[in-house]
Amino acid sequence: MGRWEPDARGRLGQAALELFAERGFDQTTAAEIAKRAGVTERTFFRHFADKREVLFSGSQMLHDFIVGAVTDAPPAVPPIEAVAEAVAAAGGHMQERRELVAQRQAVVEANPELRERELAKLSFLAAGLTDALRGRGVPDPAARLTAEAGMAVFRVAFETWIKDPVGNDLPQVVRASFAELRAVTSGQ
Structure with a gap:
């Protein structure tokens, strides 16, 4: 290995995406990702538990962002609107990294x-949204329905x-x- 370079985690992520695209996920090893990134395999495992985590390492951050946005929405905002704006705001972060997000997908x-x-990660996010909505005073089953509908809309979008x-x-x-969902549910 050469001289230390900054952003090992970012370089590992980029190297992994390149190798997954070139060879396929199953044919790529952590050692190969580390080599492409210019780090040791040990460094790879300091940043990621396994090669799958390269793809899913942002899930907790996405969860925290969306759940936090719903939790922090003004009380007068209807539950589905709080979820819609939280998901749209998260989409803004993804938009900034469109090429990487598309490669990952x-x-x-x-x-x-x-x-x-x-x-499974989306289910975890729906559970977090359900809890956030309950914390805003939305009773069950409305909290869960709203969270699950929000995740369905997010997936389609x-x-x-x-x-x-x-x-x-x-x-x-x-x-x-979300406007389409509103139109369908209102019968318009």
Whole structure:
């Protein structure tokens, strides 16, 4: 290994995405990712428990951001609107990293085990939203229904955004998707 360079975690993430795209997730090892990033395998494991965590390491941050935004929304904001704005705000962060987010999603979509892990992470996020809504005084089952609906809208909006060749703004796609849900549920 050469001289120390900053941002080992970022370089590991980029190296992993490149290798996953070139060789596939299953054919790539942690040692290969470390080598491409210019660090030792030991350094890889200081940052990530395994190669899957390279793809899912931001899940807790996303969870905390969305749940925090719902928790901090003004009391007068209706529950579904609090969720919609929290998800749209999170979409703004993803928008800033569109290329990396798209690369990551391509890797996840190509691997059934990773798709399952993605669904588990979204379920964890829905549970966090449910708790945040309960904390705002929303009773069950409304809290859970609102959280689950919010996650369903997020998934549809995200998939629409990823597949969009024009590259529309993710927060706008999220807001438009929530508008569609409102229209369907109001009978308009």
